[in-house]
Amino acid sequence: MAKRIDVSGLHVYYGDFLAVENVSMTIEPRSVTAFIGSSGCGKSTFLRTLNRMHEVTPGARVEGKVLLDDQDIYSPDVDPVEVRREVGMVFQRPNPFPTMSIYDNVIAGAKLNNRRLRKSEADDIVERSLRGANLWEEVKDRLDRPGAGLSGGQQQRLCIARAIAVEPSVLLMDEPCSALDPISTLAIEDLIAQLKENYTIVIVTHNMQQAARVSDVTAFFNLAGTGKPGKLIEMGETNKIFTKPEKKETENYITGRFG
Amino acid sequence: MSATKLSAPEQTVPPRPTPSLRGRTLPKYLPPALLGGSAVVCAAALYLLDRWNPAVWAILAAVLYTAAVTVLSAVVENRRKAVDRLVTSVVYVCFTVAMVPLVSLLWTVLSRGLVRLDGYFLSVSMNGVTPSMDAGGVYHAIVGTLLMTLMAAVISVPIGLMTAVYLVEYGRGRLRQAITFFVDVMTGIPSIVAGLFVVALWILLFGPGHTNGAAGAIALSVLMIPVVVRSCEEMLRLVPNELREASYALGVPKWLTVLKVVLPTALSGLTTGVMLALARVIGETAPLILTAGSSAVSINANLFEGQMMSLPVFIYSQVRMGGAINYERAWAGALTLIIIVMLLFLAARLVSHFFAPKTR
Incomplete structure (x- = not known):
């Protein structure tokens, strides 16, 4: 199930512009890794390279290696579509498919891929995924209603259910709570704590308390300067990063004395 | 950075009196x-x-x-x-x-x-009716208009829609710019030029003297394709990128994402776009006179054989005959055409209503 991610010497480019420079890190399975850092420092960009989503942007490319267990996801014979089936993603803004019901949204991964599911199988997946996303009790009586009719927090949990319904081994979350209220945020954080028993979770967040609450390991990214590429400054156990960071930059950032 | 003094500066200016928020207004009546x-x-x-x-x-x-x-x-x-x-x-x-x-x-x-529009007018053709006879109707023209417009739509909608999908989802660089440019140029083609194009094509393919409904339909589709491309392109661009990314993140290939996420999400807009394009060509006269002929009087439901009448050409030829009864027929034909266009728009509205993404 959960897989290890090994990144070595990764550079990310948009055209000629180097956006993220020389990142190497290991992300352990069954753990939550948080990426923190100021806006525009490349943490989301880097996150998207972990399932090759950055390729959706024209001109984006990478140099370096990303190993998922032992397979390099950037070797030429790897199909990005297959990578994304292994490494799921939850986005900043909840984005359920507006044309689909709650039920269809959850099994969208199978439906959109034209995979035939028996009714009982589909029902199982829907219930298991919605339970996994802590949404089952709230929506079990209106599974045929449009997914866009749920509240923001429910929509985001629906998106998480949709992501775990395809049983990925890694779940990437790009600021999953930044559009949500504190109560929905709490629900998602609880969910992350449960999900880490089965998945490798990587979460980008602007909220340092959130990083401290949910993650085992924290990585701090920063820009070398205006117009310069983003860099991984420091990575370590969350406790340590928030109490005794090794680098001055990290300490300035987490204590709010930036610049 | 030096420490900032947070205490307020000394007040030297007397506080401004609050201006009145009221004023005289003209009474509502x-x-x-x-x-x-x-x-x-x-x-x-x-x-x-x-x-x-x-x-x-x-x-x-x-x-x-x-x-x-x-x-x-x-x-x-x-x-x-x-x-x-x-x-x-x-x-x-x-x-x-x-x-x-x-x-x-x-x-x-x-x-x-309304003087002449009745069941009889709608259900008979002009076969055997002399210009000044108090008889005859538009049935043959309705059949012709519907068949030719339908064929034009069958040709234009797939081509136009796929071009739009190419421009929005796949096109990059020079080729995309070139296609956009030529689509814009095609939008401005005078309709009679489209008719002449098909006349020339038909002479090339079948020799002179072949006027039939298919030629008219092709002339109409030349006019219709750019409109379909333009409106569908706008609609596809309105589909949020987040939905495409959501689909990719589930391991769905690009073509399935376009087919099953982008197109369904834009469906109601696409329908409206196609209907606008239909409305644009259903009233075309000049290209049809050149390609489908202007002298058909009997019911012809075969697009590939013989001249075919259409409502705009019917109106035109009746007006040219110039008698009082011909003017009546022309006005009734015009009313028929407007009713057909309105029905089309009503259908489009219903389609958009039932396929629009719902939130409840």
């Missing part, structure tokens, strides 16, 4: 009363001068009202409100002016078309 007043005054003036003319009366009343309300507002209220009232009046006048031709057109077509 005044503008409508003014409008009525100007209408009555202008009517009376024209009547007394014995120059009664409804158009002149409307213009004078509008000008008088605008001037009166602006001056009154400037005197009683303030400058900003006076400008507001002036611009509001001008906007209403412009709206009314824009509506005049539309209402007048609908009224004329209705009043003149």
Whole structure:
């Protein structure tokens, strides 16, 4: 199930512009890794390279290696579509498919891929995924209603259910709570704590308390300067990063004395 | 960075008195009363001068009202409100002016078309009817218009939609720019040129003297494709990128994402776009005269054999005959065409309504 991610010497480019420079890190399975850092420092960009989503942007490319267990996801014979089936993603803004019901949204991964599911199988997946996303009790009586009719927090949990319904081994979350209220945020954080028993979770967040609450390991990214590429400054156990960071930059950032 | 002093600076200026938030306003009933007043005054003036003319009366009343309300507002209220009232009046006048031709057109077509529009007119052709006979109808033209427009749609919608998908989802760089440019150029092609193009094509393929419905349909599709491309492109661009990314993140390949996420999400807009394109070509006359002929009088449901009448060409040829009864037929034909277009739009509205993404 959960897989290890090994990144070595990764550079990310948009055209000629180097956006993220020389990142190497290991992300352990069954753990939550948080990426923190100021806006525009490349943490989301880097996150998207972990399932090759950055390729959706024209001109984006990478140099370096990303190993998922032992397979390099950037070797030429790897199909990005297959990578994304292994490494799921939850986005900043909840984005359920507006044309689909709650039920269809959850099994969208199978439906959109034209995979035939028996009714009982589909029902199982829907219930298991919605339970996994802590949404089952709230929506079990209106599974045929449009997914866009749920509240923001429910929509985001629906998106998480949709992501775990395809049983990925890694779940990437790009600021999953930044559009949500504190109560929905709490629900998602609880969910992350449960999900880490089965998945490798990587979460980008602007909220340092959130990083401290949910993650085992924290990585701090920063820009070398205006117009310069983003860099991984420091990575370590969350406790340590928030109490005794090794680098001055990290300490300035987490204590709010930036610049 | 030096420490900032947070204490407030010494107060030297006396605190500004709170300005009154109230002001004098014109009473609510005044503008409508003014409008009525100007209408009555202008009517009376024209009547007394014995120059009664409804158009002149409307213009004078509008000008008088605008001037009166602006001056009154400037005197009683303030400058900003006076400008507001002036611009509001001008906007209403412009709206009314824009509506005049539309209402007048609908009224004329209705009043003149209804004279002859009945079950008989809709269900018989002009076969064996001499121009001045009190008989005949548009059935053959309705059949022709529907068949040719349908065939044009069958040709144009797939081509146009796929071009739009290419431009939005796949196209990059030079080729995309070139296609966009040529689509724009095609939008501006005069319709008669599209007709001439098909005439030339038909002579090349089948030799001279072949006019049939298929030629008309192809001429129409030349006109229709760019409109379909343009409107579908706009609709596809409205689909949020987040939905495409959500689909990719589930391991769905690009073509399935386009087919099952992008197109369904845009479906209601695409339908409207296609209907607008249909409405654009259903009233085309010139290319059909050249390609499908203008002398068919009998019912011809075969697109590939013989001349085919259509409603616009029917109207044109009846008007050219010039008798009183021909004018009646032309007006009734025009009314039939307008009704068909309205039915199409109604259908499009229903489709958009039922396929639009729902939130409840």
